[in-house]
Amino acid sequence: MSQLNYLEKLLDGVDVEWKPLDDISVKISSGGTPKTGVAEFYDGDIPWLRTQEVNFDEIWDTGVKITEAGVDNSSAKWIPANCVIVAMYGATVGKIGINKIPMTTNQACANIQLDGNIANYRYVFHFLLSQYEYIKSLGSGSQTNINAGIVKKLVVPIPCPDNPEKSLAIQAEIVRILDAFTAMTAELTAELNMRKKQYNYYRDKLLSFEEGDVEWRALSEIAEYSKARISYTELDDSNYVGVESLLQNRAGKIDSTRTPDSGNLTQYNPDDILIGNIRPYLKKIWHADRVGGTNGDVLVVQTTDTAINPRYLYQVLADDKFFEYNMQHAKGAKMPRGNKPKIMEYLVPIPFASNREKSLSEQERIVTILDKFDTLTSSITEGLPREIDLRQKQYEYYRDLLLSFPKPHSDEAA
16 A cells, blocks of 8 residues: 555545535434432433443443433433444543444433444544644633534545535545554453463462472562662663653563662662652562662662572562562551561462472573563563554554544644
């Protein structure tokens, strides 16, 4: 597909007209919410959509179901399948979805039933995805809400408007290309979810030990917090680690956006383990591969026992059991911090502890297996997350290319 010529070939010189959504829709409506606290209105079998379930994807079910009485006694209305839905309130404003089954919605959803003789609903879906930031910018008030009136005025490019058959064929071809990229991303995401389940299974299996095969030692017996200091002059964005540069869910770290401009900081060395000590539930942890420095919001744990493989200790501390333990003893409600003395009391399983060679061999075996899953499920440079990110960028590139029609000379243009 030629970057410069594909759209021109697809349009073959035809005109493009930007039309308000209201002009290409059968109906644009919002829903309503049955009165809360009335039992007879809820726990029925009618799907009822809330905006937190609108997330740039197809919608096949809803988390809340209402009853016929709930529909009859509220502004909730049935909408047919394949409406394009725009979230209008708060944090979700501008998010787009497509309902794949008939359902009802709350008042924060703008439900667009497209006229199939003019517009392909998936074509409009892809176009509105490209307009997410613009739609968000239209919000007003403390919660940045938009309304159905704003949605109705959003303009969509309709190619070859005087020839509906050709127009729909062009729209369908654009949809075919973009859906192919969406399908690839969906397949990779499904694969990632399956691998994560597999990873959790092996992690539980490998880090569970039969009696007699393991010795449980307090972390303080095999490791300590770093006492070394390093000058700010030796730090840059790649080796200075603040809690903000540690990634959630064991995903490692990124370069820091700021570095200290004075003083000495806690030094870490290769094979040390850095743990974010603010809000432990975020599971921020990194196994260091260089010399660097950090601040008091990050703990630096280093092994003191040569019979412990540092990578094995990292895998033990990267486990959910450790983070759950850490949260149990954390201090503070709004911004909990890990309890440093209690962390050192955490019990670490040492396999075959009485036989150093056998123990290190078993630790290495466990590390090899878990590291493979780590790379596959968490790495932002090698694994499935990287592939998903690349496919998403590819989709966005071609979406912008295919939908980059000349803008109308109007203030209402997106």
